[in-house]
Amino acid sequence: MAEQKVGVIGLGAMGSGMAASLRRAGYDVAVFDVRAEAARKFAADGGTACASVAELAARCDVVVSVVVNAAQTESVLFGEGGAAAAMRPGSLFVMCSTVDPNWSAALEGRLAERGLLYLDAPISGGAAKAASAQMTMMTAGTPEAYARAGGVLDAMAAKVYKLGDRAGAASKVKIINQLLAGVHIAAAAEAMALGLREGVDPASLYDVITHSAGASWMFENRMAHVIAGDYTPLSAVDIFVKDLGLVLDLARATKFPLPLSATAHQMFMQASSAGYGGEDDSAVIKTFPGIELPRKRD
Structure with a gap:
């Protein structure tokens, strides 16, 4: 012991x-x-x-x-x-x-x-x-x-x-990890949203992407939440509002450009402003127009 x-x-x-x-x-x-x-x-x-x-x-x-x-x-x-x-x-x-x-x-x-x-x-x-x-x-x-x-x-x-x-050194590395995590979630949501808009079966799209070159850990993990229609927060939208904000603050101090991070941050900000801040971060997909999201099964 x-x-x-x-x-x-x-x-x-x-x-x-x-x-x-x-x-x-x-x-x-x-x-x-x-x-x-x-x-x-x-x-x-x-x-x-x-x-x-x-x-x-x-x-x-x-x-x-x-x-x-x-x-x-x-x-x-x-x-x-x-x-x-x-x-x-x-x-x-x-x-x-x-x-x-x-x-x-x-x-x-x-x-x-x-x-x-x-x-x-x-x-x-x-x-x-x-x-x-x-x-x-x-x-x-x-x-x-x-x-x-x-x-x-x-x-x-x-x-x-x-x-x-x-x-301080560890927090810098974590912030860089969060840069990638946030951008990957935003990109995954964008890809799934396009598939839904074009009438692609979401389960089939998920299966193909997770076995293809476009796969990422975040796509596999977070888009499973979307397909299940379950936005119970394990990591909430507002967490990435905060974390990507820290990413941008760190870069701004040395005038270092982070265009993808800035775009992803705006996507999470939009989701939070729309009332989804306390939901799972995959709820960033809810801001895309003209799509019908899978519903949670009883």
Whole structure:
């Protein structure tokens, strides 16, 4: 059994699978989620449901944060009853959100002033891979932070990339990954929309494309949602409004042109403005005119 006590904050699509992977690996896992029932459900199979972020932070050697963005991370750490004040000196905070790399780099210094270690550690792979410990982690941090993490990272991910000895490098790589992911989803939706407009059977189109040179992981994964007519959010439209916005902000700082990213960002913005922001990101297809989308079967 692993000796470290690990806390996971945020039991959404990714966090719940990561916490379960840690539990299977033998760690003493504490969890917190704003939905208290989610934490209690996890703890029913082993582990501890904490009533607050501070309670979790005080009992854990490693705190893994799997919240949506930098604002939520700020709240987790420095809000009322935040983790930073409760964590013991020498404890490690692992930040798994997609954020501005400059913000992540600054956070390392802010935590160091409190005697805390930090890993810039965004994640990728989706809920199924998180649940089976097959996801990817892009990480950067000091040797001391990696030493404190021990086997925690490997317990959650099949691939753990070490991308630098200072925070920020991993977030840059994650943002570039999100550039491709967002553009691929937008392109996949455009292709499926054209097929629907031209009267092509969507299931047949899906089968052909996924076995042809035009295939992508995002087409195979997200267009399956469209064919099923199921837009239950695993990753929502508004996530890519945020993430592609971060991509464009990063490039804008050095006046670097990203025309495909800008177009994809506008597509997700349009979908969000049309009321689909909380739906699965494949719902970007709903903005195309003159098409009849497959309906969800009962």
